[in-house]
Amino acid sequence: MTTAISAKAVSELRQRTGAGMMDCKKALEENSGDMDAAIEYLRKKGIAKAEKRSDRSTSEGIVGGEVFNNGASGALVEVACETDFVARNEDFGKIVAALVAQRVQSTAGDIAAFLAEPMSGDTGTVDEFVKAAAAKTGEAVNVKRTVRFDAGANGLVGMYRHHNAKLGTLVQITTSSPEVAQHEATKELAKFIAEHVAAAAPIAVDRSGVSAEKLESEKRIAEEQAREAGKPEAMIEKIATGKVEAYLKDVTLMPQPWVRDAAVTIAQLVADHAKKAGGTITVDRFARLQLGAE
Numbered sequence: 001m002t003t004a005i006s007a008k009a010v011s012e013l014r015q016r017t018g019a020g021m022m023d024c025k026k027a028l029e030e031n032s033g034d035m036d037a038a039i040e041y042l043r044k045k046g047i048a049k050a051e052k053r054s055d056r057s058t059s060e061g062i063v064g065g066e067v068f069n070n071g072a073s074g075a076l077v078e079v080a081c082e083t084d085f086v087a088r089n090e091d092f093g094k095i096v097a098a099l100v101a102q103r104v105q106s107t108a109g110d111i112a113a114f115l116a117e118p119m120s121g122d123t124g125t126v127d128e129f130v131k132a133a134a135a136k137t138g139e140a141v142n143v144k145r146t147v148r149f150d151a152g153a154n155g156l157v158g159m160y161r162h163h164n165a166k167l168g169t170l171v172q173i174t175t176s177s178p179e180v181a182q183h184e185a186t187k188e189l190a191k192f193i194a195e196h197v198a199a200a201a202p203i204a205v206d207r208s209g210v211s212a213e214k215l216e217s218e219k220r221i222a223e224e225q226a227r228e229a230g231k232p233e234a235m236i237e238k239i240a241t242g243k244v245e246a247y248l249k250d251v252t253l254m255p256q257p258w259v260r261d262a263a264v265t266i267a268q269l270v271a272d273h274a275k276k277a278g279g280t281i282t283v284d285r286f287a288r289l290q291l292g293a294e
Contacts, residue, residue, distance in 0.1 A: 003103065005025055005028045005029055005126070006106050008057045009028055009033060009035070009177070010024045010028065012035065012077070013027065013028060013038055013042075013048050013220060014020050015032040016025060016035075016039060017042050018105035018131055019042050019131070019132075019135075020114075020123070020124045020128040020129075020131060020132050021123060021124050021128065022123045022124065023042065023175070023279060024038070027039075027041045027247040029064075030179070034055060034212045036225060039289060041095060043191035044133045049129070051175045052205075054232070056204050058082055059080070059082070059277045059291075060080065060081050060082060060084045060086070060291070061078065061079050061080035061081045061087050061096075061144075061166075061291055061294050062078075062079055062087055062092070062093065062166070062291075063076060063077070063078045063079075063081065063161065063165060063166060063167060063168035063179060063289050063290070064076070064077050064096040064097060064099065064148050064161075064165070064168070064279060065100060065159050065161055065168045065170070065211065066100050066104055067100030067157055067159045068104055068160070069096050069150070070180075070182075071148065071156050071157060071182070071187065071190075072150065072151045072152060072153065072155055072156065072157065072181075073104075073148070073150045073157055074149050074150040074158075074159050074167045074170045074172075074204070074218065075100065075103040075104055075146070075147065075149075075170075076103075076145075076146065076147050076148075076159075076169075076170055076289050076293060077096065077099050077100050077103050077141070077142070077143060077145075077146045077288045078144040078146065078168075079092075079095065079096045079141065079143055080141070080143075080144050080147040080292075081137060081139045081140065081142075082139040082140055082143050083139060086137050086138075086139050087165075087196070089137070091136065091137065092133075092137060094286070095133045095136075095137075095141070098119075098121075098129070099126070099129075099130075099143060100228050100283075101120065101252045102114075102117070102119060102120055102126060103146055103148060105120060105184040106148070107148070110148075111143060111146060114126060114136070114143070114146055115127040115130070115143060119282060121262055126143070130142070130143055134177065138222050141155075143144045143260045145176065145289055147287040147289065149170050149172040149285070149287070151172045151174065151181075151284070152175060153178045153181070154174055154175075154176070154178055154180075155172060155173060155174045155175065156172075156173050156175070156181045156182075156183050156186055156187065157170055157171065157172050157190065158170070158171045158172075158173070158187075158189075158190025158191045158192075158194040159171075159194055159206060160191065160194035160195045160197070160198045162198060166290065166291040167198055167288075167289070167290045167291065168198075168286060168288075168289050169194050169198045169286060169288045169289070170194065170284065170286060170287045171190055171193045171197060171285075171286040172232060172283075172284045172285050173186070173189070173190055173280070173281055173282060173283050173284060174282045174284055175274075175277070175279050175280060175282075176279035176280040176281075177244050177279055179278075179279075180274075180277045180278060180281070183276070183277035183278070183279075185274075185276035185277040186277045186281060188273065189269065189270065189281065192260070193266065193269075193270075193286070193287070194260050195260075196253075196256070196260075196289050197268060197286045198288065199259045200253075200256050200259055201288060202251055202252055202256060202286075203249070203252065204248055204253065205252065205283050205284070205286065206253065206254045206255075207252055208247065209252065210251070210252065214227070215248075215285065218243070218244050219243075219244050220238050221235050222239065222240035222244060223237075223239075223240045224277075225243075226239045226240060232288065233258065253266050253283065253286065254267040254270075254283065255267060256292035263293075266283075270282075273285045280293075
C-alpha cells in the first residue's frame with residue numbers, strides 16, 4: 001500500500017534537495033515518507049545534486065531557435081552546460097528543443113518569468129525541468145538568455161543559427177503591408193540581415209540606438225588621441241567629430257558594408273529589397289546570442 005504523502009513533506013524535500021515536485025513525491029512514496037531516506041534516494045538517482053551543480057561553470061551549450069506564426073514571430077534560447085561532449089549529445093539537443101518549444105508558447109518578459117512558468121507537457125516549472133535536465137546529463141545546465149520578437153501582420157522575423165549552434169540571431173522588420181511582409185524579397189532580406197548581424201556584430205540598428213554616454217565617451221577618447229598626436233587645439237573638435245562618425249558607421253547596422261558584398265551597405269540592401277517587394281521596409285531591432293558572451 002502506498003504511503004500518503006503530504007504537500008508539506010514534498011515542499012520540505014524540494015527545499016532541501018532542489019529536486020522537482022514529482023521527483024520528491026515519488027522519493028517519499030518509495031521510502032514510506034522517511035525524509036532522510038528520500039534524500040538518499042534522490043542523491044543516488046543524481047537528482048538531488050542538480051541544485052549544487054547550478055553554480056558550476058557553464059561555458060558550452062547550444063543556442064536554439066525557431067521562427068513561427070508564418071514568419072511574424074521568432075525566439076532564441078541560450079542553454080548552457082559544462083562540456084562540449086554533453087552539448088553535442090542527442091539528449092541535450094532534445095532538452096534545448098523542448099525549451100525552444102516552451103518559448104514559442106511563452107510571452108514572458110524576462111528570464112525569471114520564463115523559468116517560473118509551468119513547463120508544457122511536464123508537471124513542474126521550466127526551472128524544475130532545467131534542474132531535472134542537469135540531473136540527467138550529470139552537468140550544470142542553465143538557461144542563460146532568451147529573446148522573442150513578435151512583428152505583427154505587417155512584419156517579419158528573420159533568424160540565423162551558426163552551423164555549430166553556438167550563435168543565433170533574430171531580426172525584426174516592419175513593412176508597409178502584409179503582402180510586402182510575405183514577399184519573397186522581404187523574406188530573403190530578413191535572412192540576409194540575420195546572417196549579417198551574426199558576422200558583423202553591430203551594437204544598434206542606427207545611431208539613435210547608441211547612448212549619448214557612449215558617444216560622449218568615444219568623443220573624449222578621440223580628443224585625447226588627437227592631443228597626444230600633437231594636433232592643433234582648433235582642429236581637435238573637428239577631428240573628434242569625424243572619428244565618432246566613423247565609429248558609428250563601423251558599429252551600427254544600417255551603414256555597415258554587407259558581409260556578402262562590401263560595395264553595398266545594409267541601408268542600400270534594404271532599399272533594394274523594398275523596391276523588389278513593392279513597398280517600404282524598416283529594420284526595427286535585432287538580437288545576437290553567442291554562447292558565453294554577454
